[in-house]
Amino acid sequence: MSEVASGHGPEVRTLTIVVNGRATSATKTQLSFAEIVALAFPQGTTGDNTAYTVTYRRGHGEKPEGTLVEGQMVKLKDGMIFNVTATDKS
């Protein structure tokens, strides 16, 4: 895994985040809603991404837990935990 930061800021180390129960490496300082959905479903999705509910916790201090919607970005922190599901079953 190369430690290349994609964008601004100082040198970025590789972070481990957990997406839907699986540990995953991340090399960016922040990820978009769509990037997190892609991490959750590496086999790809066919429909529109707004079908997904994304929750996170163990994030950065000012807002360590919450949800994301399409178009939003979130700052990453080592050990941060994401869940990505289509919350459409009842």
Added chain:
Amino acid sequence: MSQRLISRSPDLRRLRDDGYAIEVRAGFLLVHDVPYLSVGRVIQRGVLVSALDLADDATVRPSTHVVYFAGAHPCNLDGSPITQIEHGSGESTLAPGIVVHRSFSNKPGAGYQDYYEKMTRYAAIISHPAQAIDPAATPRTFRVVEADDAESPFEYVDTATSRAGIGAFAESLHGQRIAVVGLGGTGSYVLDLVAKTPVEEIHLYDRDSFSQHNAFRSPGAASVEDLRRQLDKATYFQQQYARMKRGVIAHSYYLDATNVDELREMDFVFLCVDNGDVRRQLVESLEAFGVPFADVGMGVYASERGLGGVLRVTSSTQRRRAHVLDGRRIPFAGDDGNNEYVRNIQIADLNALNAALAVLKWKKHLGFYLDFEKEHHTTYTIDGNTLTNEECA
């Protein structure tokens, strides 16, 4: 139910037969027209009120010796207040129309055997001084108090609410017309919780049949005979809940553009459907009608270390609606869209929690529960036991 309750309870029958003006309302026993001396030695009449402990629509031994009183402080013959029975004072609404001003405490060594002993004891204590002045000042008036049976939202009295003394809060739930659209796991638990509130009507919408797998994520315990009857879910649940709740109405069909107008008259709608296209259509219609609603849904996945996932309750009220139709909070993708890799995992405890979160939101909307956040989008994440509140009004 109060006439039935009185006829099945020897102690209440005896009170009535002795001429006490008794009434059973909202789980309370009221003894009207009890004379007492107020300050200045004036004869007045007040109402003794006791919570009722019941089993099988008959009284059981009273669990508390305390009684409430609607009236001024009763006095002795010399005009001094009767202090021996003082317990509490301050106006309080026990249930709609039952306002009391103080409570009394007088505990015999063995407690009270029944409501006859309890109510006649208190009636005697406060009415004796009045009777000493005027022998006609008796609580045994033989006045008949009409029952309010026809108005009860339940088949038997809700003593949980009266025992807890929260009737005034429950009043906010009276008269409501509620729809539960979709009676899968979550919808059936929504029904289970709403059926224990005094709402006027609960409309159930589902055409699917109630089959074996449904029994494992619904409240209660369906019998093999229940399954063999192959009823549609709306009818099955209507029959189950009509045993307790009045005003449960089955609609054994799906809602679409041709009949969605039926939701126009609802006070609140629980959307518990699986199909994204149906969900979109119902959300758009409810938004157009201005009817408040809560949309529920869960997404559960299997990981190597157990099942994970998220439960969601997204609501729309007069306070806040914009987050709903912009499509970002409620999943509107069709069944054949991006969901094709996902199995339909649902578990009864998750269905029950999702339903409970939605019903809590509805009760906050009505002012039953304290609500500082006024959130309109809540998630529960399994792996962290985490709740989030967003779209706060």
